[in-house]
Amino acid sequence: MPEGNELHRHATQHAELFGSRIITVEAPNGRFEDGAALLNRRKLRSIEAYGKHLFYDFGPGRQLHIHLGLYGKFRTGELPFPEPRGALRLRFSSRKHWLELRGPTACEVLTGTEREKLVARIGPDPLREDAEVAAAIDRILASRAPIGGLLMDQSVISGIGNIYRAELLFRARLNPFRAGNSLSKRELLKLWRDARALLRAGMIDRRIVTTRPADRPHPSGNARRGETHYVYRRHRLPCFVCGGEISREEFIGRKLYWCPECQPAVEGSGSVRKQHLLSA
DNA sequence: GTGGGATGGGCAA
DNA sequence: TGCCCCTCCCACA
Numbered sequence: 377m378p379e380g381n382e383l384h385r386h387a388t389q390h391a392e393l394f395g396s397r398i399i400t401v402e403a404p405n406g407r408f409e410d411g412a413a414l415l416n417r418r419k420l421r422s423i424e425a426y427g428k429h430l431f432y433d434f435g436p437g438r439q440l441h442i443h444l445g446l447y448g449k450f451r452t453g454e455l456p457f458p459e460p461r462g463a464l465r466l467r468f469s470s471r472k473h474w475l476e477l478r479g480p481t482a483c484e485v486l487t488g489t490e491r492e493k494l495v496a497r498i499g500p501d502p503l504r505e506d507a508e509v510a511a512a513i514d515r516i517l518a519s520r521a522p523i524g525g526l527l528m529d530q531s532v533i534s535g536i537g538n539i540y541r542a543e544l545l546f547r548a549r550l551n552p553f554r555a556g557n558s559l560s561k562r563e564l565l566k567l568w569r570d571a572r573a574l575l576r577a578g579m580i581d582r583r584i585v586t587t588r589p590a591d592r593p594h595p596s597g598n599a600r601r602g603e604t605h606y607v608y609r610r611h612r613l614p615c616f617v618c619g620g621e622i623s624r625e626e627f628i629g630r631k632l633y634w635c636p637e638c639q640p641a642v643e644g645s646g647s648v649r650k651q652h653l654l655s656a
Numbered sequence: 657g658t659g660g661g662a663t664g665g666g667c668a669a
Numbered sequence: 670t671g672c673c674c675c676t677c678c679c680a681c682a
Binding site for chain 2: 382428481609631
């Protein structure tokens, strides 16, 4: 489930296995042949994640950019290579380890300038130390668009996907259709801090867990299946907090989940909701 | 075993 | 707006 947390984890792991080493780069399915030739037998200097984007620095003019998208998957292991399986876009190897990449949205070699341009259009990433929170908060405070859309807009804030969008808004008890400019700086700062905490907590047992133990039907021990999220993919089920029914709606091409009881439209913001329904 | 849906985002039209 | 990527996981038979 690649949301920002997992991409940062990949960056760290790949740096351990392949950083500062000469890398053999291949394009088994032929869809990355030119790129592979540019990188092959060069030293991988560093790896960085910005939101959901990964950059592998093979030297000036040789910046490998990878975005997993919905289907992209990495696998790593120790040599020898595993049996070939499926469509393999990219294969890496050092003297000891291999890496496989399947189904990415982006796998391309950029120049330094192109990389900078791409990074410049990504909003601050709560997982990065150099993130400038103010840039995200200012964008949201200046926008009449619903906060539920702004949180998923990678140019506003990066690394948050559909699961964290739904869960962050629930934890903040914010209605997803409230306009960005109807929120306070304080509310947004709290949202940012919670995003950082949740993304850092990341995956437990290969699952994203956002529920607090006390809110779960079974509070002791690890979160059971079906108790890992408050609202994400829990439509028509009872809310863990109020018992009301969780809602789901298609919104900007993605499914949006929320609890109408716990995340009510604030008085006076009814027009925002109406506008949304009219434009849908 | 089978089939539908999903954690995204770029691009053509 | 719909298509592409073409994987993984789950529910259901």
